[in-house]
Amino acid sequence: MTGREDQAGGEWRGAEGARIAEYLLQDEIGRGEMSVVYRAEDLRLGRTVAVKLLAPELARNDTFRQRLVHESRVAAALDHPHIVPVFEVGETEGMLYIAMRYVQGRDLATLLARDGPLSLEIACRIALQVASALDAAHAHDLVHRDVKPGNILIAEGTDNDRPEHAYLTDFGLTTKSLSLTDLTGVGQFVGTLEYAAPEQISGRPVDGRCDVYSLACVVFEMLTGAPPFRREDDMALLWAHQYDPPPVLTELRPDLPPAVDPVFARALAKTPDDRYETCQGFVAALRAAGRTGQPPPPKPSAVPRSRPPRQADTTPDGSAESTPPGPPFDDDDEW
Structure with a gap:
């Protein structure tokens, strides 16, 4: 990380104008307990992105780093209109960052x-x-x-x-x-x-x-x-x-x-x-x-997806009687 920086209380302050990997940080657009989000310029593609910087103590946690990379890859594969696309997850100079689409x-x-x-x-x-x-x-x-x-x-x-x-x-x-x-x-x-x-x-x-x-x-x-x-x-x-x-x-x-x-x-x-x-x-x-204004029906009891043959299901002549199908599975929770 280059530029003005001051690590205090697990936060980076004064990072506007700093460079994180191939991203030039601009103004701060969000802040949480463990992260700060900046609008940034992607220097490779010339586009505006959002870059989230994670607290330094998270970068020192090997379990968290492993989970972050793993889940970000899975999330990046989700092409959905209501999920913010993740472009890159990386680490530079001990700082974990996530680059994603900038949402206006x-x-x-x-x-x-x-x-x-x-x-x-x-x-x-x-x-x-x-x-x-x-x-x-x-x-x-x-x-x-x-x-x-x-x-x-x-x-x-x-x-x-x-x-x-x-x-x-x-x-x-x-x-x-x-x-x-x-x-x-x-x-x-x-x-x-x-x-x-x-x-x-x-x-x-x-x-x-x-x-x-x-x-x-x-x-x-x-x-x-x-x-x-x-x-x-x-x-x-x-x-x-x-x-x-x-x-x-x-x-x-x-x-x-x-x-x-x-x-x-x-x-x-x-x-x-x-x-x-x-x-x-x-x-x-x-x-x-x-x-x-009508309450929804109560959730029905679960219907078994399979059941063992019923031994008593026979016709008067002793031949096997087919068991009629049970009620259809409830799908009232589906949109």
């Missing part, structure tokens, strides 16, 4: 801080785009595990029917469900407490339903201005996600139909098996409840 817009956290709670129509419109990105990732066994307003970018849309275009970012900082044990280590927490699913907190295996829970927390915040669980300290917040029932949405938004309450109750269920199977299934149920 603001993150959802900034939008909510400026505009306050959104209408159900707008919240569902944004959530459906994020949900489609998450479901596409889940199809590749990639679980985001850190779905939050700060990781959702809102750009200008293309037409009146979709005035916003939502992008999901930070897939490079996620964990692949099939390699969770190998790449994160025992007891290491990945996620943001306000949006973390109970199984994340307890260290149990996760799959796409973990992101269903987090997305429900985000949509709850879009509608009320705050995530469902708020406590004075982290331990109380961890406890609430695992054991406290979620608040009733319509007690905070009485203008919405009561039919939306069971949708959130299911999406925020403590046990993954009790949630929607897909993120789009959750958003579709929420939108339908808002439009019709």
